[in-house]
Amino acid sequence: MSLEVNMVKIRIDGKYFEAKPEKNLLETCLSIGIDIPHFCFHPALGSVGACRLCAVKKFRDKDDTKGRIVMSCMEPVTEGLMISVEDPEVKAFRTSVLESLMTNHPHDCPVCDEGGECHLQDMTVMTGHNYRRYDFPKRTYNNQELGPFINHEMNRCIQCYRCVRFYRDYAGGKDLNVFASRNHVYFGRHEDGTLENEFSGNLVEVCPTGVFTDKTLKKHFTRKWDLTNAPSVCVHCSVGCNTIVSERYGSIRRIMSRYNGAVNGYFICDRGRFGYEFLNDEKRIKSVQIRSKKADSLQIIENEQLFTSLNNSELNSKKIVGIGSPRASLESNFALMSLVGKENFYHGISEREYSLTKTISGFFQHSGALIASLKQIEKADAILVLGEDLTNTAPMIALAIRQAARNVPNQEAKKKGIQLWNDAPVRELAQDSKSPVFIATLFKDSLDDVAEVTFHSSSEDIANLGFDIVSGLNNITTDSKTGKKDHQELAGKIAQILKNAKNPLIISGISSGDKAILHAAINIVTSLESVGSGVMMSMVLPDCNSMGLALLPGKSFQDLFILEESHRIDALIVLENDLYRRADEESVNKLFEKCDRVVVLDQLMNKTTQKADILLPAATFAESEGTIVNNEGRAQRFYKAVGNKTQVQESWRWIGELISNRDNNQTDKWNLLDDITESMAIELPLFSKLRKYSPDADFRMLNMKMPRQTIRYSGRTAINANISVSEAKLPQDPDSPLAFSMEGQNENPPSSMVPFYWTPGWNSVQAMYNYLDELDGRMKGGDPGLRLFEQSTGSKRDSLEYNNQKSEVRKNELKIVPVYQIFGSEELSAVSPSIIERIHEPFVFLNPKDSEFFHLSDEESVILEILNIKLNVKVKIENSIVPGQAGLSVNLPGMPYVDIPGTGKFHKL
Amino acid sequence: MISILRSMWLTFLHVFHKTETVEYPEVKPYLAPRYRGRIVLTRDEEKNERCVACYLCAAACPVDCIALQAAEGENGRRYPEFFRINFSRCIFCGFCEEACPTYAIQLIPDFEMAEYDRQNMVYEKQHLLISGEGKYHGYNFYKNAGVDMGVKGKGEGHNEEKPVDLKELLP
Incomplete structure (x- = not known):
């Protein structure tokens, strides 16, 4: 890249640097590593010169000793530019700007959720403003109720305009704006109410103060320095945004975005940010449970008992079936495939989804x-x-x-x-x-x-x-x-x-x-x-690892439905999958009836886990390590943030233990994550590079593992003191080069394993600048993730056939198409309390003409019948949907599976 | 010989000196109010917990012997859900008191904390919380901070203007 660009030479405080002319001076200095205080500039939003904090001195030429003060964010980089950041006059200028920004700032850092990762705190320290001289009344504002995601505390505002520039200009939101005038300007909605934009959660990171903070974090608040963090990948859709997941006292406290120059950049959506609460839900499966007879209820047992109670002949049987999952990691799916054999491995997705996904992955x-x-x-x-x-x-x-x-x-x-x-x-x-x-x-x-x-x-x-x-x-x-x-x-x-x-x-x-x-x-x-x-x-x-699953051999699990009645299955192993969300209830029930033993590995209790004879607690993305492949075929690894030893463990590890037990091996088949990626590389050539893309478990920096905790992590000798005053051994993580500790080198980690952003002087998220080659560019050491599909030109392809058939819709019927919802249609996030507040009741979009024809009015409850499944839904009149077609919300909590597009008819209540 | 007799004489003279030994525990020594002994959590003048669970004491603690969890009460008022000090680790340095922005955590002149079982050195909130204001009287964080957490409304605090009327058009 750098070869194409004409670089220019600039002088900063007597030192010469190469710089790109299309960047502004502030970006350039921050990319070099020269700290210039700033507020209103954000690399994704550009400069507007609103806060006046990033002042530097610019000199006309070598003879100019006086210079003049300019705003570095509004200054283009030109050949021979001479500036000074350290000049005493400009330093004093910056301090006085900060002092005036602080005149109205409330005295509430102790109860402010931004404290400890606050851009304003960082800038105050950086400019050296340490004594308050202004002793006059402070301006105050009333706050607004902004819904389940965002907390509003307007007194803390310093009027940098970043929020509205992100919300309106960048994310296209309409319902956040700036009101009033002069020193009274107010950032909020025209009235109390939920922020509607799907990216509102990014205000938490964009706001340099504590005006907008994470409401879900507020319920179990922890300071940034006390969190145990891990680099992770969002599991709530197929895009695979990079995230940082943070834990304290064994529960997950929040998700933040993690920069990846090729994928999500600085931001993530609200489903990714606030969907994490399912991890702390009481529906979580935390112990091994078993029932000896079909009529019994599930009993909690110890790990050792599991292997004695599992009949090995069942696992050795030819009539064993494994159902994989698009939300389980590549490793877990591969482990299941190894256990049951390729011919018995089924993708746990509907026939329709299977064929469409295969078309894409094949292409x-x-x-x-x-x-x-x-x-x-x-x-x-x-x-x-x-x-x-x-x-x-x-x-x-x-x-x-x-x-x-x-x-x-x-x-x-x-x-x-x-x-x-x-x-x-x-x-x-x-x-x-x-x-x-x-x-x-x-x-x-x-x-x-x-x-x-x-x-x-x-x-x-x-x-x-x-x-x-x-x-x-x-x-x-x-x-x-x-x-x-x-x-x-x-x-x-x-x-x-x-x-x-x-x-x-x-x-x-x-x-x-x-x-x-x-x-x-x-x-x-x-x-x-x-x-x-x-x-x-x-x-x-549809799912976070749909692509990864599609790249493994296997059949659609609906093939199992057409087995003849007499065909018995000795053991059915379901991996992190609620089959009732994938196929209609009757067929799934029939399938379970055919099975002598049902083993289910999952994270949350659901209809499928209730059918289990053996239920194994599978680790979520926050408690395990693994790889998922996003929609562009980028394999990305996630790491665990929770280290406490419980019965919960990775699905691939459970399955590995089952295999060792079956084969009477003394040692586990896969001891470490690296072992299973090795096996995968041998068996499936597509994944051969997977082993090298992220550092091995024995990777060390300065002969130490990398810390998951900040150097100011507190309470080590008191956290477990209520249980025992003798301090227990720290949790171990043999699978990765990250440690559950604050000790070790955290400067410049490999780009795929940045557990948190912190550099001296930068406690806020802006510390991320120091992890990038240049602002808005690549991360140091290249953006994380391994692209599995190479681009190649010249390969000749035939176009696919024209197969569009008009579906037959009878009179009094409508074609029903699926309507997905950001909040609710995804299985795991729909369990989070904050997301639940945003989930609509099951509804059907109907054109006004159709609603007239069927005599239905807006908001009316009605029964919709599709393929003999009756659904209670609410009518929503929607002009944009064409007559003859109705949109049904799908996958919302409590809704049964319906195979649509299809036809359906209404019954009045 | 002479030196022995001299020593005996000097020792004998001590019989008439004022005794330096304090008959502890029957007699308690005087300790200055700023003595750094047992740690307590205090209440404000309205008998509400002063601690706002800001985690600064825990962060300042050089031996990491303080662990707490913030929770929200009525009107969003912050308080510690639990507050634990492992006194078997505490070095009584007083950094927590210095860090505390609300005068909640204070070190008092009491050092009689010996236990036979080390586990008993772990103090929970109910052991730490006293009913008074401790060494520093008359300070209530919420009356000075710009937040409204049920103690005072917006604009009612010390040196605060009334909340801005957004509909006002005057320049």
Whole structure:
């Protein structure tokens, strides 16, 4: 990268540095490692020069000794620029700016949740303002109730405007704004109420003070210095955002985003940030439980008893079945596959999901197409979304598209000589102009406001539009699939724009459950590639490890339903999977009846665990180590944050013990995580690089493991003193080079294992700057994650067949399509109390015409019958859904599995 | 010989000196109020717990013998759900008292803490909390801090203006 850019030479306090001219001076200094205090600048948001804190002295030339004070965030980097950061006059200036910002700051750090990781505290120390001279009344504000995620304490505000710039400009939120004038400005909503944007949780990290803090953390508050942290990966959707998970006293306290330049950057969505509370839920399975007879209830037993009670002939049997899971780690799924054998391993997903996921994973593996990372999505200059409600199925992709929509106006700004970091003029110039974004979905999406054209229609029409775009790209005008003139025109327009763009991006996914849409999207990519475009693609999958599971051999578990009645299964092993969410109740019940022994490994009690004869407590992502593969095929490792020894352990370790027990081996099959990745590399060549991508368990820095705790971790000799005053041995973690300790070297860890951000002088999240090569760029040592699919050009592909069939819908029936919800449709996060407050009751979207036809009114409760399953749902009149089609919320807590898209009819209550 | 007799004489003279030995435990020694002995948690003048569970004492403790957990009471008032000091580790340095922003944790002139069983040296909140204000009277953190946690409303504290009226248009 650096070769392409013309570097310029600048002088800072007598030392010369190379710098990139497209960056501003503040970014440059922070990237070099020179600390300049600042508030309003954020690398993702650019500069507005609001806080006046980042002042430096600029000199005209070598003879200029006096210099003048400039704001470094508003200063472009030019050849021969001479500045001073340490000049006494400018230092005094910064201190006085901070002093005036502090005049109204309340005296409440002891009860402020930001304390200890506060940007304002850091800046106060950095500027040297240590004595309060102002002794006049302080301005006060009333607070607002902002919903289950965010706590508001407006007195602490220093008016830097970061919150509204993130919320409105970056994340597209509408309901947070700035009110009043002069020194009375107020950041909040027009009235009390829940912050609606899906990224509101990032305000916690964006706000440099304690105005916006994490409400879920508040309930079990712990200071940053007391947390035991681990680098982790979010498990609540397929994007795989990097997170930091933090523990204290054995329970998980919060999730923060962890920077990954290629994936999520600085931010994560609210489902990822606040969904963690399920880890502390009382429904957690914490002990081995067993029932000797089918009629008995589950009894808690010790680990040793388990192996005596498990009949080895069952595990040796040929009639053994293992059902894997898209939310279990790659290692756990692989372990199960090793236990039962490839021919008996089934993917625990519905038939529809199985075939669609296989289509995608197959295409990714063999096509050599350019699969976009989130960062690359942000760089696209034309985007087509085909049939995926991104805000609800992959929120961070929606956020990335919002940034990509600025690319074309940004080019315009560049031409006019405005630097892109100069946020205000860039936005002023852009006004409402956007990059071409086309969104074709079944109903409205909150991303629609960045779209040039939105196309809300039936799934057939969306697929046909896609196939028409393919025809347009191949210059075939005769073969229109839509048969509608305006659709055809739109398809032609989209085809033209995609063809002209440098880096067009096609996004689709499987949430619509429609094969034709998927085929259309893939064919568009193929056609664009054949005309030599640098096309990128991104496919959204339902679960965090859907891609990883798809890369393992195995069949869909619905194949088990067609076994004949007499066929018995000696042992069924279900891995971290609630089968009742994957197939209809009747079929799953039948399957369980066929089994003599059901072994279930899971984390939370659910309908499937109730059927277990042997229930094993599986560790969650916070208590285990493993690898998951995200939707772009990036394998990422997560590490455990909880070290306390309980019966809970990794699924792959349980299964490894079962294998050793079966084979009468004295030693465990896999002692360490590295052992199982080794086995995996041998058996499945695709994963051969997995072993090398992250450091081995015996990796050491300065001959020590790396600490999970900060150097100021407190209470070591008192935490367990109520149990025994003699201090117990620290928890051990043989699987990773991280230790449950504060001892060791925490400077510059490998980029994939940053347990927390801290560097001297930087206690806030801004400490992350020191872990990056350059602001907004790569992490030092490269961004973490291993891409499993290589991009290759020149591979020839045939386009997929046109298979769009109009589904038959009888009179008095509607086509039912799935509606996913960011809060509620994902199994684990839906257990978290804060998320539960945001979950809607099961509902059905209905066009006004249909509601008239069926005599249904808004908010009316009604029974919807789909394939003999009756659901009690609420009607929501929705203009964006086409007549003849209704959208049913899916996977919400308490809802049974329904196989949709399909047809359904209403019964009045 | 002479030196022996001299020593005996000097020893004999001590019979008429004032005794330095204090008959502890029958007689208690005088300890200054600032003596750093047993740690207590105090209450404010309204008999509410002063501790706001800010974790600063725990962070300041050089032997890490303080562990606590913050919780929220009525009106969001912060208090420690549990507060544990392992006195078998405590070195009575007084850093916790210095760090405390609310005068809650105080070291008092009491050193009689010997136990036969080390486990008894672990003090929980009920053992630490006293009913008075300790050495420092008349300070209530919530009356000085800008938060409203049920002690005073916004703008009612020391040196505070009334809350801003957002609808006001005057410059």
